[in-house]
Amino acid sequence: MSARPTPELPLYFGANRELFGLFHPVEAPASHAVLLCAPLGQDHIRCHRIYRQLANALAADGTPVLRFDYFGTGDSAGDSEDIDWDRCVDDTVEAANELRERAGTDRIVAFGARLGGSISVAASAEARFSNIVAWDPVLDGSVYVARMDALQKSLRTDSRRFMSPRSESDVAGQWIGFATTTRLRCQLDELRLEAAVAPTMVLDSLADASPHCWGRLVGDESMVRRLEPATPWDDLDRLEVAILSRPLIQTVTGHVRGTH
Amino acid sequence: MHERAFRFGRASHLVGIAGIPAAIASETGVVLLNAGLVHRIGPFRLHVDLTRRLNALGYATLRFDLSTVGDSSSSGQSQTKQEQVCADVDDAMRLLAGEAGCTRFVLMGLCSGAQNAHIVACTDPKVAGAIFLDGYAYRTIGYRFRYYVPKIFDMARWRRMLSRGSQTATDKQKDPDPVFAVAPSPRDVVRADFVDMVARGMKIFLIYSGGISNYFNHRRQFRECFGPVMSDARVTTTFVRESDHTYILTGDRHRLVERIEQWLSRNFPVPAVGTSS
Numbered sequence: 194m195s196a197r198p199t200p201e202l203p204l205y206f207g208a209n210r211e212l213f214g215l216f217h218p219v220e221a222p223a224s225h226a227v228l229l230c231a232p233l234g235q236d237h238i239r240c241h242r243i244y245r246q247l248a249n250a251l252a253a254d255g256t257p258v259l260r261f262d263y264f265g266t267g268d269s270a271g272d273s274e275d276i277d278w279d280r281c282v283d284d285t286v287e288a289a290n291e292l293r294e295r296a297g298t299d300r301i302v303a304f305g306a307r308l309g310g311s312i313s314v315a316a317s318a319e320a321r322f323s324n325i326v327a328w329d330p331v332l333d334g335s336v337y338v339a340r341m342d343a344l345q346k347s348l349r350t351d352s353r354r355f356m357s358p359r360s361e362s363d364v365a366g367q368w369i370g371f372a373t374t375t376r377l378r379c380q381l382d383e384l385r386l387e388a389a390v391a392p393t394m395v396l397d398s399l400a401d402a403s404p405h406c407w408g409r410l411v412g413d414e415s416m417v418r419r420l421e422p423a424t425p426w427d428d429l430d431r432l433e434v435a436i437l438s439r440p441l442i443q444t445v446t447g448h449v450r451g452t453h
Numbered sequence: 454m455h456e457r458a459f460r461f462g463r464a465s466h467l468v469g470i471a472g473i474p475a476a477i478a479s480e481t482g483v484v485l486l487n488a489g490l491v492h493r494i495g496p497f498r499l500h501v502d503l504t505r506r507l508n509a510l511g512y513a514t515l516r517f518d519l520s521t522v523g524d525s526s527s528s529g530q531s532q533t534k535q536e537q538v539c540a541d542v543d544d545a546m547r548l549l550a551g552e553a554g555c556t557r558f559v560l561m562g563l564c565s566g567a568q569n570a571h572i573v574a575c576t577d578p579k580v581a582g583a584i585f586l587d588g589y590a591y592r593t594i595g596y597r598f599r600y601y602v603p604k605i606f607d608m609a610r611w612r613r614m615l616s617r618g619s620q621t622a623t624d625k626q627k628d629p630d631p632v633f634a635v636a637p638s639p640r641d642v643v644r645a646d647f648v649d650m651v652a653r654g655m656k657i658f659l660i661y662s663g664g665i666s667n668y669f670n671h672r673r674q675f676r677e678c679f680g681p682v683m684s685d686a687r688v689t690t691t692f693v694r695e696s697d698h699t700y701i702l703t704g705d706r707h708r709l710v711e712r713i714e715q716w717l718s719r720n721f722p723v724p725a726v727g728t729s730s
Contacts, residue, residue: 200460200465200466200526201468201524202460203458203459203460203468203470203524204458205456205457205458213458213470215468215524235497238491238492238494238496238497241492241523242490242492245523245524266498267494267498267501268456268458268470268493268494268501270456272502273498273502348701354664354697354698354701355663355664355695355696355697356663356666356670356694356695357663357694357695359695359702363702363704363705364702366703367702367703369701370496370497370699370701370702370703371497371498371703372703432701433491433496433699435490
């Protein structure tokens with residue numbers, strides 16, 4: 194199936210029109226649509242381009258897509274300090290319903306990178322996803338919290354960034370450019386991701402040294418695909434470099450095509 | 454919520470978010486240009502924080518993506534980079550004029566965004582002010598003096614060099630790969646541009662950070678680079694030594710927003726009748 198994509202539509206939606214999204218429509222009626230769930234923090238900015246590329250590729254393939262920002266992120270309402278895990282899950286449900294209405298289909302495939310993948314899994318029942326593709330999802334939130342803390346600590350004395358080391362109070366209460374609250378920190382610390390109600394495929398591009406066991410998320414190891422090269426999610430020297438991966442776009446579009 | 458999402462421009466190819474104050478108070482609109490390839494929300498959401506703060510003060514704002522950046526596409530027109538930037542920003546100013554009634558504009562850009570704002574500010578009479586974050590700068594004699602002299606008297610550094618060998622020392626002196634980079638433009642040209650802008654009555658705010666210490670390292674360097682025009686009453690300069698290039702720390706970002714807010718209030722005051730708290 195091939196349809197010429199029309200330009201994406203920027204919009205605000207949700208109860209108080211607080212959520213920003215970009216809807217990628219298609220000309221012909223579609224049997225399913227894809228919801229792109231963004232990661233949080235700096236990963237969100239680093240993934241913006243690949244999310245757009247993926248959305249365009251899916252739309253060109255005849256699949257309508259909605260990209261959106263959770264409350265407190267991107268162009269959505271709220272401050273960065275307002276980011277809340279439960280609200281992210283609720284916003285994902287809201288976005289799925291918005292996509293159903295706009296795309297005219299009930300079948301929604303969710304895609305998310307890092308915490309975006311975790312959110313899509315956590316929202317899967319209420320959002321009624323028919324399928325999930327999670328790219329390096331965070332399974333154990335405490336590991337993520339520890340990694341963010343370590344990165345933030347390293348940032349303080351990063352001589353490539355600062356002329357002089359910054360004080361501990363200067364870098365406190367933040368993770369790589371974004372304020373973090375005790376509430377969000379606790380929510381992530383307690384996160385232990387369990388299998389979604391929908392069939393889930395994991396795209397693994399973590400460095401080999403990272404401990405990860407996708408079994409509890411997918412059950413069947415055949416639903417794990419290894420992507421090369423490894424994605425430098427936590428590299429201090431590349432914090433502001435966009436995450437790009439052509440193999441990811443090819444794999445996801447191929448998988449979505451196969452869910453027809 | 455007073456933000457609205459737009460697809461706009463001569464080829465409906467640009468995407469931006471307009472922030473319109475509840476009671477439109479200022480005839481001055483503020484347009485934010487992309488910092489490098491970061492989409493319109495800005496590094497660490499700086500542009501969102503800033504535009505919302507300015508909206509609360511009564512300024513209409515537009516943060517948008519230039520052609521082929523962020524969510525914007527190509528216009529499909531055959532234009533030079535400079536023509537495209539000028540046309541994109543003109544589209545942005547027209548949108549804000551139509552939505553908020555703005556008649557004059559302040560442009561803000563960081564790094565390549567400052568370069569693009571500079572290009573437009575040189576030629577578009579609608580631009581009444583510009584905020585350049587880590588824009589054009591050049592290594593001067595003063596820069597080299599401030600850079601090398603402390604190293605000459607740094608005994609610990611000499612010891613390190615002697616013990617580790619010259620290769621290590623050479624490696625350490627390498628400039629880091631820049632995340633963003635401003636293509637050089639001749640200093641005399643940029644200096645003349647600033648003189649012209651000021652002569653036209655434009656107000657200019659240059660805010661440079663310690664994040665560009667590989668070519669800028671002191672507030673005196675503004676005048677070393679661009680001459681007496683930097684002392685003109687219509688030019689404000691600030692060197693934020695402690696901060697990095699993209700204001701990754703929330704405190705630095707908060708202080709930056711405050712600086713910009715104060716500069717705007719001083720140079721483009723909002724009539725008291727429409728000021729919102």
